[in-house]
Structure formats: C-alpha cells, structure tokens
Amino acid sequence: MKSPLVVFDLDGTLLDTHADLVASLNHTIAALHLAPVNYDDLTHLVGNGAQVMIERACKLRDYTLAPEELPALLQRFITHYSETMPGLTEPYPGLLAAMDALKSQGYKLAVCTNKMESLARTLLERLNLTHYFEAITGGDTFPVRKPNAEHLIGTVERAGGDLNRTVMIGDSVNDILVARNAGVPSIAVPFGYSDVSVETLGPSRIISHYDELTPALVQGLLAA
Ligand SMILES: O=C(O)COP(=O)(O)O
Numbered sequence: 274m275k276s277p278l279v280v281f282d283l284d285g286t287l288l289d290t291h292a293d294l295v296a297s298l299n300h301t302i303a304a305l306h307l308a309p310v311n312y313d314d315l316t317h318l319v320g321n322g323a324q325v326m327i328e329r330a331c332k333l334r335d336y337t338l339a340p341e342e343l344p345a346l347l348q349r350f351i352t353h354y355s356e357t358m359p360g361l362t363e364p365y366p367g368l369l370a371a372m373d374a375l376k377s378q379g380y381k382l383a384v385c386t387n388k389m390e391s392l393a394r395t396l397l398e399r400l401n402l403t404h405y406f407e408a409i410t411g412g413d414t415f416p417v418r419k420p421n422a423e424h425l426i427g428t429v430e431r432a433g434g435d436l437n438r439t440v441m442i443g444d445s446v447n448d449i450l451v452a453r454n455a456g457v458p459s460i461a462v463p464f465g466y467s468d469v470s471v472e473t474l475g476p477s478r479i480i481s482h483y484d485e486l487t488p489a490l491v492q493g494l495l496a497a
C-alpha cells in the first residue's frame with residue numbers, strides 16, 4: 274500500500290510570505306505610479322498567482338491595464354521577488370516539528386501552490402525545506418491550476434501517492450475547493466490570506482496551530 278500523503282498549499286499555509294509579496298507587488302505597480310497596497314488588500318489579491326495579483330492590484334487602483342503591459346510587469350515582479358527572497362518569509366510556528374513527526378510516521382509530503390513553480394522551488398530551496406517534499410507543483414506546472422482537481426491529482430501522482438490516502442491543507446478557498454473537487458479531505462488554517470473566515474469554506478477540519486497537525490489527526494481524516 275502507498276504511503277499516506279499530506280499536500281500543503283504554500284503562501285499563507287507553509288510560509289508567511291505576506292511581507293515579501295506586498296513589497297514585490299508594490300515595487301511592480303510603482304512602475305505605473307499606483308499607490309502601494311497593504312496586507313488587507315493582499316488577502317483579496319493573492320491566491321491565483323502573480324499575474325492575477327498584478328491585474329487585481331491595478332483594478333483596485335482603478336488602473337485599466339492594457340494586455341501588452343502585463344509581460345513587463347510580471348517580469349518586474351518575478352525579478353524583484355527572486356532577488357529578495359527569502360526576505361522576511363518564514364515557516365509558520367510549529368510547521369517543521371509537525372512535518373518531522375508526520376515523516377517519522379511514514380507520511381509523505383508535497384506542495385501544491387498557485388505560485389509559479391520556479392518561484393516556489395527557489396523559495397523553498399533558500400529556506401532549506403525542499404528535502405521535505407516528494408513533489409512541488411505550481412500554478413504553471415499543469416495546463417490547469419487550483420481549484421481544478423487535476424492540479425491536486427497531478428501533484429499526488431508526482432509524489433507517488435494515492436488520492437484515497439491524501440489530505441490537502443490550505444488557507445484559502447482554492448485549497449478547500451481543489452480538495453473537494455478531487456474528493457479528498459481538507460484542513461484549513463485560519464492564519465493565512467483568506468478574505469473570508471475559513472469556517473465558511475467548509476473544510477473537513479480547521480487547525481489554528483501546527484501543533485494540531487498530528488499523524489493521529491491525518492489518520493482520522495483518512496479513516497472517516
Ligand atoms: O501565489 C499565489 O497567488 C497563491 O499561492 P498559494 O496557492 O501558495 O496560496
């Protein structure tokens with residue numbers, strides 16, 4: 274039988290990336306002379322990758338973005354973010370201990386993020402976390418992304434897992450929806466970047482600290 278698998282979202286779930294996302298986004302839209310955004314804005318902007326984040330920030334500032342302006346802005350974001358990461362980004366409290374405990378009990382781990390795969394990999398490498406994960410997939414790894422079930426299904430395949438022995442953990446609507454669309458249990462964390470309370474997303478469980486992410490909790494969700 275294949276090992277059970279825990280799949281993590283990245284931004285707002287594994288890592289508190291908000292300060293660096295806001296800084297790189299503000300650097301990007303400063304090219305258009307738009308006023309900077311803040312953390313509260315970010316919760317409405319993030320979740321579908323950098324390009325959508327830039328588009329939403331422009332809309333927030335009532336700037337009509339011409340399609341031909343996007344590639345240079347996206348490149349501006351990628352360059353700034355790549356050069357500054359890991360910046361202030363760090364794992365949420367208790368994450369490493371929880372992942373160590375899961376791995377010691379035979380669980381495999383993977384990442385399924387809407388961040389560009391290359392940015393997710395570089396960030397995890399610079400934080401020395403890559404070795405934890407059997408697979409890391411991003412919003413541009415497959416033709417579709419979260420909440421499309423195929424993103425999670427593809428991640429599970431790459432990790433050598435079994436969809437029937439997989440739990441998805443995330444902070445936002447796309448994470449809970451991708452789990453539901455793929456038919457796997459979900460865990461929501463309330464400390465990330467959701468613009469609505471995670472209760473309203475209908476996850477299988479909510480944990481407020483990684484202390485609660487135990488092998489017994491995951492086992493219980495898989496058995497239910
Ligand atoms: O970069 C984003 O917009 C979202 O990233 P996430 O899927 O890891 O939350």
Ligand SMILES: [Mg+2]
Nearest residue numbers: 282284285444
């Ligand atoms: Mg997230």
